Amino acid sequence: MGFLGQDWSQATGYLIFCVAVFSMGDFIFGLDVSAFGGLQALPSFLNDFGVYNEATKKMALPTLRKSLMNSIVYIGRITGVIAFEPVTEKWGFRTLFIAICIVQLLSVICKLNITIGRVFGYVTIGTIEAAIPMYCAEIAPAHLRGFLSGTFVPIQTSASIMGSGVVRAMATETQTRGWLIPISIQLIPAVIGLAGVAFTVESPRWLISKGRHEEAVNVLSKLRTKEDVANGLPEAEVQALVHAVEVDRTIGSGTWLELFSGPVWRRTLYAAIIFFANEAGGNQFWNSYGPSFMVDAGLGAKSFTYSIIVSLAGAIGGLIGILSSDTIGRRPPAIFGSALLVVWDCLIAGLGSRPDITSNAIAQNVVVASFVLLIWSTKIAYASVGFIVCSEMGGIRMRKKIMMVGTANDVIWSFVVAFSTPYVMQKIGANVGYVFAAIAFIGLVFAIFFLPELKGRSLEEMDELFDNPRFKWGWQYPKVQTTGAGAAVAQVENANRAHHLENDDSKLDNEKREANIRVQEATWGNEDMRSPTTTKIHHLG
Structure with missing residues (x-):
């Protein structure tokens, strides 16, 4: 027995190697997401892509260009999610992973034209969040499935810390290399993955x-x-x-219509709710409101330090979530994390909306701590459990389709929250936290009453289990x-x-x-x- 009662007796070196190689996809995800968020504030990036603002006497990104750079990528991401099921079904996980690495290499090159390159890059991001957890679930022994399929979250979050660190190192660089270096490091996991995939194995379930x-x-x-x-x-x-x-x-061939009929529709609904609660209940709150709060509260100079702390807390929370999923089960982490999310969302809303927030150091510190614990809690809850459960509950015929539904909802709600939060904040400010708290409460109710406990079950048991x-x-x-x-x-x-x-x-x-x-x-x-x-x-x- 290992940490938290985890049994590692069947965790062979080769099993870990295969998971590690495919986890390079998680690194690609984390590096891309974190790097571009920081790029938009780098002097080198603004010098190349911004325009001079007469009012501020500084270089800045035009509103339309910034909007396109941040929103059009969702076209690529949803394309990757949709492509996952038919590509994997026909050619398998290894071929798909090779394609992911090649497209990522091309996207980094294309990022010389930043918007087009990001669209290509996000095709791989959409595919990664569906394919990597499922591959790990299909090669893992049942009692390690939660941990191995859930490694997506702490690895992706750890990569975000690395990406943020590289961006920070380029904070004073004014030449083009200042933004090319953070983008170029995304080549590293793609090259490692491409070199290592030849020594991995295909999913035995796909072969069968x-x-x-x-x-x-x-x-x-x-x-x-x-x-x-x-x-x-x-x-x-x-x-x-x-x-x-x-x-x-x-029984049948597993058609798309089955997602909405018979015994499968309930699992389709569960997958949609899980990722709705994940993105709209807390995961996007920091991304959408956190940086703005730092600036509005006069903490802009410390925003990088806080971002690193938040990412580190997320990595720790994700690790706790996946380690506990195989010992105490899938439900307890989701219930515990969701309950805490309601608390942190309400604290941020209540204290962040105070008139004296810019001068009240205690309120500022509590809000910052709440953001840190918010991300820690969401990674324990649905950010980890969601990928584990959705990669399991589809059974034999519908597993990839259920996973596609879940990750598609992840993309959709990520976009909706990111797009709408600025407009809502213009109206109600920090009180937007109460909206997130209400959604987190929905996630808590779902976790308590409906989230299925699948610990120790085989993937092939799911149809009978749900029927x-x-x-x-x-x-x-x-x-x-x-x-x-x-x-x-x-x-x-x-x-x-x-x-x-x-x-x-x-x-x-x-x-x-x-x-x-x-x-x-x-x-x-x-x-x-x-x-x-x-x-x-x-x-x-």
Whole structure:
């Protein structure tokens, strides 16, 4: 057992390597987002792209140009989100990741024309936030899935700190290199990712969906421990996965219309609510209002320091969120973080709207601390849990489509909040915090009553889990006993873990025997469902 009770016995070096290579996509995301926010204040950038303002006697970006630079990128981001599902379904995660790295390299070159380059770059951003968590979820053992698929958040936030630091280092540079250097460092994760992807593996679940069963066995043999391989557990896992896929294909092909019908529509709605609560409940509050508050409160000179502190708090919060998701579950972090968001949003609104905010040091400090804790809380809550749950609950056929719905809502609400907040602030000022608090409260209610607890479940269990019965309160999901093909996958994954945790040989033999029986019942009970691979797979023990 490790930190917070985390079991690392199946975290092989090669598994971590594959996650690390694909996490270069998260670095791309973090560097891009943080770098451009700071670029707009750099003297070098303003000298090249700004115009002279007679009133202020300074260079400044024209309003239209600034608006285009900050808003048109959402076209690229939503394009990337939409492209994720069909591209991954046809060519797999590795091919998609290669495309991400190549497009990112081209976008950095194109950023010599800053607006066009950012549109290209944000195509990769949209794809990254859907693809990377899902790839990690599909290669991870069940009890590490929350941590590995959730690494997106702390890595992206850590990269933001790095990007902000580079921008800060260029704060006094007036030549073109002052803004080219922060942009050029975005080449680093793209080059590392492109060099490392050749040594990674494709998702075994994607290989199985394409009928490449033997390749899937080879992939799992690389990802799992030597002890598991010697005991035939990768073969058993593939056997269970093959049957789950074949059974699922008898139900349907997984069309887009299914997102809004039958047993799937509720999961579609959940994905939309999760990312609405994430962006509109707190994640965008700092981005939309934080810097303006610093200036209005006379703290503009300290804004860089506070930005670093906020990003660091976010990275720590994200790490806590993903570590706890595999031990205490997905629901507790979401409930805890959402409850705190309501508090911080209200504090910022109440104190930030005081007439004496520019001179009241105590109020200023409380608001700054609330912003820090706001980002810490949102990363514990839906910023981490959202990507974990949405990468899980789609089942076999609808997993990528559900993830696309979630990340599309993430993009849409990010744009809506960023676009509308300045106008709302003109009317009500810091009281906009109460609007964010109300949305955070909606997220809290959803987390308490509806957010499904999926800790320890196999990805293949989801359809049966959500359909038996169709409506359940969030806390009822752990009590559901699944019996179908997905349960066989879960049994094998749990047997893998038991093999490492249990030192009592007799109990270990029972675990393996029960898993073997479950796989045989699920897979061999229907002779018509047997694949050529099935006949080659041995018992677990």
